[in-house]
Amino acid sequence: MDVGSFSQWCTALLLGIAVYLLITYLTRKPAGSPPGPRGLPVVGSLLQLSRTNPLVTLTELGEKYGPIFSMYFGPRFAVVLNSYELIKEAFLTQGEMFSGRAHPFIIKTLMSDKKGTIHGILESEGAHWKEQRKFALTGLRDFGMGKMSMEGKILEEVEVFLHEIKNQAGRAFNYHHLFGNAVSNVICNIVFGSRFEYDHADFKELLELLNANIRQAANTEILNYLPWIRFFPGAGREQYLGFRTRFDKLISWAKQRVAEHEKSFDRDNIRDFVDLYMKQIDDMADNKNTTFTIDEAPYIIINLFAAGTETTATTLRWGLLYMTHYPHVARKVQEEIDAVIGRGRLPSIKDKPNMPYTEATILELQRLSNVVPLAIPHATQKKGTLAGYEIPNGTMVLPNLYAVHMDPKRFPDPDVMKPERFLDENGKLTNTERLIPFSIGWRVCLGEMLAKMELFLFFTAILQNFDVLPPEGDKLVPLTPIIGLTCSPVSHSTRLVLRA
Numbered sequence: 195m196d197v198g199s200f201s202q203w204c205t206a207l208l209l210g211i212a213v214y215l216l217i218t219y220l221t222r223k224p225a226g227s228p229p230g231p232r233g234l235p236v237v238g239s240l241l242q243l244s245r246t247n248p249l250v251t252l253t254e255l256g257e258k259y260g261p262i263f264s265m266y267f268g269p270r271f272a273v274v275l276n277s278y279e280l281i282k283e284a285f286l287t288q289g290e291m292f293s294g295r296a297h298p299f300i301i302k303t304l305m306s307d308k309k310g311t312i313h314g315i316l317e318s319e320g321a322h323w324k325e326q327r328k329f330a331l332t333g334l335r336d337f338g339m340g341k342m343s344m345e346g347k348i349l350e351e352v353e354v355f356l357h358e359i360k361n362q363a364g365r366a367f368n369y370h371h372l373f374g375n376a377v378s379n380v381i382c383n384i385v386f387g388s389r390f391e392y393d394h395a396d397f398k399e400l401l402e403l404l405n406a407n408i409r410q411a412a413n414t415e416i417l418n419y420l421p422w423i424r425f426f427p428g429a430g431r432e433q434y435l436g437f438r439t440r441f442d443k444l445i446s447w448a449k450q451r452v453a454e455h456e457k458s459f460d461r462d463n464i465r466d467f468v469d470l471y472m473k474q475i476d477d478m479a480d481n482k483n484t485t486f487t488i489d490e491a492p493y494i495i496i497n498l499f500a501a502g503t504e505t506t507a508t509t510l511r512w513g514l515l516y517m518t519h520y521p522h523v524a525r526k527v528q529e530e531i532d533a534v535i536g537r538g539r540l541p542s543i544k545d546k547p548n549m550p551y552t553e554a555t556i557l558e559l560q561r562l563s564n565v566v567p568l569a570i571p572h573a574t575q576k577k578g579t580l581a582g583y584e585i586p587n588g589t590m591v592l593p594n595l596y597a598v599h600m601d602p603k604r605f606p607d608p609d610v611m612k613p614e615r616f617l618d619e620n621g622k623l624t625n626t627e628r629l630i631p632f633s634i635g636w637r638v639c640l641g642e643m644l645a646k647m648e649l650f651l652f653f654t655a656i657l658q659n660f661d662v663l664p665p666e667g668d669k670l671v672p673l674t675p676i677i678g679l680t681c682s683p684v685s686h687s688t689r690l691v692l693r694a
Contacts, residue, residue, distance in 0.1 A: 299421040304441045315494060377648060524662055555653075558612065
């Protein structure tokens with residue numbers, strides 16, 4: 195080997211070593227953190243995730259590395275929890291430590307002001323979140339959430355929904371928007387004290403904006419973790435501008451509703467949640483540290499609409515689809531409905547204790563659909579330990595509810611619908627602890643009680659009055675989910691035929 199060749203060889207070797215050391219440095223993990231894939235600089239392990247169903251990838255990584263593992267989402271260090279026990283330990287036992295929010299770029303951009311303050315209930319944290327959540331929970335309960343008085347408002351919407359179904363006369367129809375309209379109107383009754391007609395222009399636009407952002411969220415991983423791509427022409431910039439435009443319209447819509455309430459506000463006549471919020475602003479006017487401001491109100495409204503509409507409506511859409519795949523389950527539910535309620539009146543929450551098979555079917559729908567499969571990403575508020583591993587402050591924490599609900603050790607044949615798995619030998623409900631579609635702990639879903647009431651009353655009323663059939667020719671629509679902020683079924687039509 196001549197001197198020139200040797201010099202080139204040494205240069206290449208040194209360059210290779212330098213690149214290796216740089217990659218090792220850039221992909222290093224905090225000392226004592228859980229095991230997991232190393233990933234690549236900048237993008238982390240994003241390229242390892244399945245584009246069609248990243249939940250499966252996260253579950254398989256859990257099988258390889260254990261129920262707790264770590265990985266990089268772009269430059270963001272994250273810990274994934276794949277077992278019920280660890281999720282319970284983190285979010286319940288160590289709830290305060292794990293009660294922060296990870297704030298992906300899109301959310302942080304949309305929900306923060308020029309000072310960097312994160313608004314709303316879903317994404318704020320610390321004292322801001324505690325103050326807003328406590329008030330929202332109390333306020334929603336004041337207007338009936340979780341109480342029997344709420345049943346009347348839900349049943350009012352059920353009646354309108356059933357009327358709309360009957361207008362379809364058994365034709366194949368996509369019920370996506372009808373479910374969104376009906377469920378959202380329940381929130382409208384609480385927030386504004388009234389409902390909207392399904393063809394109301396503003397109402398239709400609001401729901402379409404919400405749905406569009408949720409649909410588009412399925413493809414935001416790169417934008418969330420590599421936000422600088424929004425400055426370059428292409429898909430990343432288009433996604434960003436689309437989200438920004440739609441969210442600005444949503445906030446503008448909410449601000450208009452707040453302005454309307456300001457004009458007619460009477461603190462001695464509180465009509466709805468918005469009035470209650472404005473009264474709280476008045477009461478806290480002398481408190482310089484309060485988070486109750488007129489600027490905060492629109493974000494709270496949008497949070498309530500987004501959280502209270504999409505998850506319940508999507509679960510009901512899954513319900514119709516699963517009933518076409520499992521007609522024997524639908525028939526057993528109908529037999530129970532006929533025995534307990536009959537056909538002469540609408541269902542009531544009071545019927546629920548006497549309808550264990552129907553309730554078990556709804557639980558099984560929630561398990562299979564996994565509508566919010568990773569909850570909303572948490573973050574640690576301080577440095578701590580979990581399962582013997584060191585978890586740094588600010589770590590993004592993902593509870594893989596999909597892995598919990600599809601665990602074959604706990605739920606044999608997890609892909610198969612079996613309501614009986616939630617019933618004991620006497621037909622009583624059992625084995626429900628590990629079903630956590632609303633998450634658990636400090637950040638448990640604010641509207642859990644309302645959602646449970648809606649699911650029971652809507653689902654039961656539909657099967658009380660209709661047989662659920664495939665769109666045409668008995669050709670079944672696949673159960674393949676579309677993964678985004680939520681797991682939703684593919685766009686599909688269903689035939690709801692009046693029962694004989």
